[in-house]
Amino acid sequence: MDKKIYLDNAATTATRPEVVEAMLPYFTEKFGNPSSIYEFASQNKKAVDEARTIIANSLNAEISDIYFTAGGSESDNWALKATAEAYASKGNHIITSKVEHHAILHTCEYLEKHGFEVSYIDVDENGILKLDELKKAIRPTTILISIMFANNEIGTIQPIKEIGEIARENNILFHTDAVQAYGQLKIDVNELNIDMLSASGHKFNGPKGIGFLYIRKGLKIKSFVHGGAQERHRRAGTENVPGIVGIGKAAEIAMATLEERQQKETALRDMLIQRVLTEIPYTRLNGDRTKRLPNNANFSFQFIEGESLLIMLDMQNICASSGSACTSGSLDPSHVLLAIGLPHEIAHGSLRLTLSHDTTEEEINYTVDKIKDIVAKLRSMSPLYEDYVKNNQR
Amino acid sequence: MDKKIYLDNAATTATRPEVVEAMLPYFTEKFGNPSSIYEFASQNKKAVDEARTIIANSLNAEISDIYFTAGGSESDNWALKATAEAYASKGNHIITSKVEHHAILHTCEYLEKHGFEVSYIDVDENGILKLDELKKAIRPTTILISIMFANNEIGTIQPIKEIGEIARENNILFHTDAVQAYGQLKIDVNELNIDMLSASGHKFNGPKGIGFLYIRKGLKIKSFVHGGAQERHRRAGTENVPGIVGIGKAAEIAMATLEERQQKETALRDMLIQRVLTEIPYTRLNGDRTKRLPNNANFSFQFIEGESLLIMLDMQNICASSGSACTSGSLDPSHVLLAIGLPHEIAHGSLRLTLSHDTTEEEINYTVDKIKDIVAKLRSMSPLYEDYVKNNQR
Amino acid sequence: MYSEKVMDHFTNPRNVGEIENASGVGTVGNAKCGDIMRIYLDIDDKGIIHDCKFKTFGCGAAVATSSMATELVKGKNVEEALKVTNKAVMEALDGLPPVKVHCSLLAEEAIHAALWDYAEKNHIKIEGLEKPKADIGEEGVTETY
Amino acid sequence: MYSEKVMDHFTNPRNVGEIENASGVGTVGNAKCGDIMRIYLDIDDKGIIHDCKFKTFGCGAAVATSSMATELVKGKNVEEALKVTNKAVMEALDGLPPVKVHCSLLAEEAIHAALWDYAEKNHIKIEGLEKPKADIGEEGVTETY
Ligand SMILES: Cc1ncc(COP(=O)(O)O)c(C=O)c1O
Ligand SMILES: Cc1ncc(COP(=O)(O)O)c(C=O)c1O
Secondary structure, eight states: OOSOEEOBTTTOOOOOHHHHHHHTHHHHTSOOOTTSSSHHHHHHHHHHHHHHHHHHHHHTOOGGGEEEESSHHHHHHHHHHHHHHHTTTTOOEEEEETTOOHHHHHHHHHHHHTTOEEEEEOBOTTSOBOHHHHHHHOOTTEEEEEOOSBOTTTOBBOOHHHHHHHHHHTTOEEEEEOTTTBTTBOOOTTTTTOSEEEEEGGGGTSOTTOEEEEEOTTOOOOOSSOSSSHHHHTSOSOOOHHHHHHHHHHHHHHHHTHHHHHHHHHHHHHHHHHHHHHHSSSEEEOSOSSSBOTTEEEEEETTSOHHHHHHHHHHTTEEOBSSOGGGBTBSSOOHHHHHTTOOHHHHTTEEEEEOOTTOOHHHHHHHHHHHHHHHHHHHHTOHHHHHHHHHHHO | OOSOEEOBTTTOOOOOHHHHHHHTHHHHTSOOOTTSSSHHHHHHHHHHHHHHHHHHHHHTOOGGGEEEESSHHHHHHHHHHHHHHHTTTTOOEEEEETTOOHHHHHHHHHHHTTTOEEEEEOBOTTSOBOHHHHHHHOOTTEEEEEOOSBOTTTOBBOOHHHHHHHHHHTTOEEEEEOTTTBTTBOOOTTTTTOSEEEEEGGGGTSOTTOEEEEEOTTOOOOOSSOSSSHHHHTSOSOOOHHHHHHHHHHHHHHHHTHHHHHHHHHHHHHHHHHHHHHHSSSEEEOSOSSSBOTTEEEEEETTSOHHHHHHHHHHTTEEOBSSOGGGBTBSSOOHHHHHTTOOHHHHTTEEEEEOOTTOOHHHHHHHHHHHHHHHHHHHHTOHHHHHHHHHHHO | OOOHHHHHHHHSOTTBSOOTTOSEEEEEEETTTTEEEEEEEEEOTTSBEEEEEEEEESOHHHHHHHHHHHHHHTTOBHHHHHTOOHHHHHHHTTOOOGGGHHHHHHHHHHHHHHHHHHHHHTTOOOTTOOOOSOOTTSTTGGGGO | OOOHHHHHHHHSOTTBSOOTTOSEEEEEEETTTTEEEEEEEEEOTTSBEEEEEEEEESOHHHHHHHHHHHHHHTTOBHHHHHTOOHHHHHHHTTOOOGGGHHHHHHHHHHHHHHHHHHHHHTTOOOTTOOOOSOOTTSTTGGGGO
16 A cells, blocks of 8 residues: 555654644734733633533533643643642542553652652453442552553553542542543543543644643642643643634534444444454454453564554554553553553564544454464564464374 | 724734744544654644744753743743742742742642742832842852843843843752744843743734743752653643644744844834823833833823723724733732832833834834824823812822 | 723823822722722811812722712712711622722722811711721721722 | 665575574563564585574564574674674665664574574583573563663
């Protein structure tokens, strides 16, 4: 295939042309600082408020509870660090899971160095949080439960409603990293008892460098970035107006096309999973078969290593990933795959394919054909496969 | 005048069309995540590195010492909080000035609540830091001196070289908030002994939502935003590629046009100052007459209040400011004007005009004419002016 | 940020000026807060506010509330003028941004101060009128606005 | 991320395969690290490496260094093969990214392991060859790479 096949939409997505178009006037024409007093800038304040309204509505949240940030990582850092600070007098214990994104895990490690205690709850073999362990982990000093909405590697969707109920029953704040879920799944922060929610524009066809944090009214959370009075005194810095307009537009389109995309992507994903599992031996699907993001497929191919697979796919113009993009280049296999119980050598041979609304059946079929060839080639080179075959001949 | 006259370039600037053009491909075409392994994304990594190189060269810094952030406020927060954390074992004392931006001042207040001690050094009547006070404030426990390069309200340029020398002699780290200076003044971090430097794209005709922090090699500064391994493990979050390309392009243009803009803007600024001071009585220039940013003029008009002046200018299509944009709408007069010794009622009557490379002589003349009319009108309504006239008649 | 009414009263303020030998003059606010209002009242023997002028140092809202306040009290008698509250001024202006509500309080206060001055000059007592809380001299008092 | 040479040796690896009844076989690395290399040597009576094959489980660099290492030792005698260091492999590949340097160390180690196996089988001692540090079984040992 001449055209690039982009199957790494969990790493980042193409910004939609409509989004870019909506942003454009705010660079060169309507460039004013929304905090300025003159009419010329007040139109920008309005544009920011409109984007905030779209996003609030998409979550069934109050408009004033949406705060724009520079992306998912900042939102996660803010939620965790500011909660830790604001509620330190209540307690020093935080609960999260073993399969969170590094933006959560490394922030937790940071907090552990600063006097907080963190419980990392296990997941089952499909990546679903063990609710009984969560309940058992709760202490009188627990101030926050932070569990991701859906996993970025294996696509597993967590039982957020149940977690929200547990949090509420125990009077503990509940944050969810919805960076992968927002725009793919319907989310109602009230129905789900969510107190804080992180999202990132570039994961749902919005621009990079912009995200938001939902903070339920009444929470004592303070600033993470101190300075000017922007975002109701809670997040300093001149508003990224084009970015905010862009994320607003992306959210609008995402909500308008949600069900249609879910149906289309789920069908293609299931076809992909079906073909790979039936046509390539010694292969497993990682993550829950049904409680998974519509666009996510994650496989482990026994006896081969992921990076070689990725490079060979790349040479066929197929963009894919072996886990979260941030950790490629590192030698450690994915902490998520280890958490669902995969042995190291199998974790190393994993492949994540994440679809977009643009993905076609033809692309999927072409990709599966190429994976088959490449996996066969790599296995023919693999000492692990050699040993396996010899052992089974005996 | 039908056309808008924008004289608030210290609040934010128009993004240059060339900058937008450079950014555009990175939204919809070259949208890959720079951390990804495939060829399609590696071109984005290259684009990010190119922007980093441009900025490093502009400061005579090492390429790997430039870290992209979401803007000036994040850079300031990062520099102060991470230094405080990393060097807490050495000491808990920080020195800054009374005229810093709120991104510095409020971060210092935050640190004061967390066990740090901060000395706020005075400035003289022109806004220049009192170096003798700085020297006296140094303690064995001083870990950081943070002094802005140039003031955002009154445009005063600080004696950065001298401050850098004092810092080095005393083995103290030196951070400078160069958000207003970068792109307007030539800066050499080695010559000036600068260890950390903050800048923000939208202040020099780059995009909003992107900035950088220079951190000299060898500093122990850790992350402010924890998570993925981006920016050499120091600033997590998927790179804002279009923003980074944009700030790189803006820096490139700013450096290529630096002297030409300085000359042009200084000439227009001086004409503006000259006309206002000679044609409008009871008026003073705030900030140093010569050690000031080429594009900054800041006046106090006795007997009148700034907001009314701004609104009336707005009605004449002139965009101006009475101080930093972030604090308009607040009832307190500018902390900078109070720090240079203005009484409250005079501080309230101040006006900041900040030029761009696009500003014309015609615009300046038109603006001065309008200011004259409006100041006269407001004085005729002012009880303070009434009292003054009556007192002088006696 | 301001309603059309506010902008109208700010850019074309009614009743700007002084009244020589006014029946009552009241000045409130202080420069520290950035708002000073002075109201002049011309009150005839029947206690009717015949004329009313103002001078104001302050933001757009301060000018507009002064202007509206003078319009509202003009033609009224002293008792009626006393009932021109800050709420009445705000409503007449189609509202004010929250940070500017103090301007309307200042306008109410300025009228009261002018009426107090009138009462003192004429050695009368106006039912329900208390000594105004602040004027230029009493720095700090109005800062709670 | 990889040089052209690395990509060439990764996509068209030389000497992939097994040698039946090889003079020496060495396997190093472990699955935990994600790299396992196995090298087969066919050594004639004169001590010349007549043939050399490999199998590798690992990243692009692991495959490319294995391929290059087999090319470099082929035709050499045992003493010369011992001098094929990881540096030599890296240089022949026009360099490796810093995080991939351990792959070249693994290739050196794999040759040594195969030579050790050859020496043991033939009850000889090869001057300068130490017992290889690790193979699949000795989990953890190679993790310092
Ligand atoms: C001196 C100074 N520092 C910091 C900032 C903060 O920059 P930003 O608004 O881009 O975060 C500004 C501008 O608002 C500034 O003028
Ligand atoms: C689940 C999850 N959380 C957080 C992030 C961080 O988002 P960003 O890279 O936009 O800061 C990501 C993506 O990288 C993610 O997948």
